[in-house]
Amino acid sequence: MTKSEPPHLDPRQQMWQHVHRELVKYAKPDSRFHYDFLHFTPDFHNSALAVDRLVQLPAYRTASTLLVTPENSLEELRYRALKDGKKLVVGTYRLRRGFVLLNPARIEEKDLRVASWLDGMERQGIGRHLSLAQLQDEHISVDLCVLGGLVFNTNGIVVFEGHGLFEIQWALFKEMKLLRPNTPCAAIAHDSQLVDETKLGLDAFSPDKPGEVQCDYILTPDKTFEIKEPVRPSSGLNFDALDPEGLENIPPLQELKGIRMMEQIMESDRFGANNEKASEMPLSPDEQAGISMVERIMQGFKM
Structure with missing residues (x-):
């Protein structure tokens, strides 16, 4: 009796399996989800070095307000940005409680670290839950988007996003005119999360999914990747x-x-x-x- 062949995996799943084998060596476990990366995007060893690279970008230095996804891997970035006096708009987990506005001018300095935590930003006196209309009323204008994720390719495409729902956030903010169509996007990831799919024998991905947002930059602890003329969605939410x-x-x-x-x-x-x-x-x-x-x-x- 012959053994049945393993089920065929689509290219994105193959890339995720490849990344998972390496990422688990460097990832920091979550207090609730351990190493279950399908429930959270992990922080990783030396992620602060990737943040060091990001804060050197002109797009960061000139930004007043950042849209940041709710990933463990972006905690240090959230803290650094608040220390630098930048406002942050952070989505809650899977956007179930909408968005939280963090304004360092309204947060005591001793609480900035707490504000960078996903479990801290919603505490009383730290962040404010605001609807899209309220963000618009406060004249919020996002100058830079920073996202985490599980798998990226070297062409700036988010292959496996995780739970940040960045593309939905982008579409919402674009429709409400809270960001410009060419607002830059930067991703922070471990080197093991950045994959050249052609080296795995797969066809190269192109940004052709509806609503797909291609990154301008990917920052890892060791490298800075800049993508020329990244693609942005041309249509609104369907x-x-x-x-x-x-x-x-x-x-x-x-x-x-x-x-x-x-x-x-x-x-x-x-x-x-x-x-x-x-x-x-x-x-x-x-x-x-x-x-x-x-x-x-x-x-x-x-x-």
């Missing part, structure tokens, strides 16, 4: 293509969908002064859903 469960569990997505619905209602002139008949008509289910969605989101945030 809610029809989103997983309904994901939409249900990500309040910022619900907020944006509600905002879109409200804008459509207003553009239809339903409530216009010259459209009294239309304003008396009952709201459609979609219109009512949009209004309810925005109200529900806003009630979850302290003004």
Whole structure:
């Protein structure tokens, strides 16, 4: 009886298996998830050296506000940025509690280290939960995005992202005009997480997935990679293509969908002064859903 062949793995899974074998040698375990990297993106030995490289970039030095993903590997970067007087917008785990704004001008210096922790940034007196609309009202403008991840290729593509949901964050902020289409993106990773897929006998990846954001820089403890003319998404979020469960569990997505619905209602002139008949008509289910969605989101945030 012949042995059955192992199941075929797609190229991204093959790259992850290759990385996992090496990353586990350098990764720092999480207090809750041990070495289960599918539940968190690990910090790693000498990650501070990668941060040293990042803070030398002109894009960092001139930035006032950073969008930073909630990865263990970015804790040192969050601390350094706060020490440098930069505001941080940090997504919570899988964006379940939206975004937290960390403003070092409003945080006591003794608490800056606590603010850099994922378990510390939401403590009272540290960070503030803000909706997308509230971030817009505070005139937040992101100058640099910094992300972590599990696997990157040498062409600046995020092969395995982890739980930061960076591409969703990018799309949300772009649609709300909280960042520019050419806002630079930098990734911090261990050298073992950066893979040339062609050396594994795989076809080279290109940034061709919908919504894919190609990094401008990848910083490791040993190297700085700069990607020329990285690709950015040209279209906005397609809610029809989103997983309904994901939409249900990500309040910022619900907020944006509600905002879109409200804008459509207003553009239809339903409530216009010259459209009294239309304003008396009952709201459609979609219109009512949009209004309810925005109200529900806003009630979850302290003004």
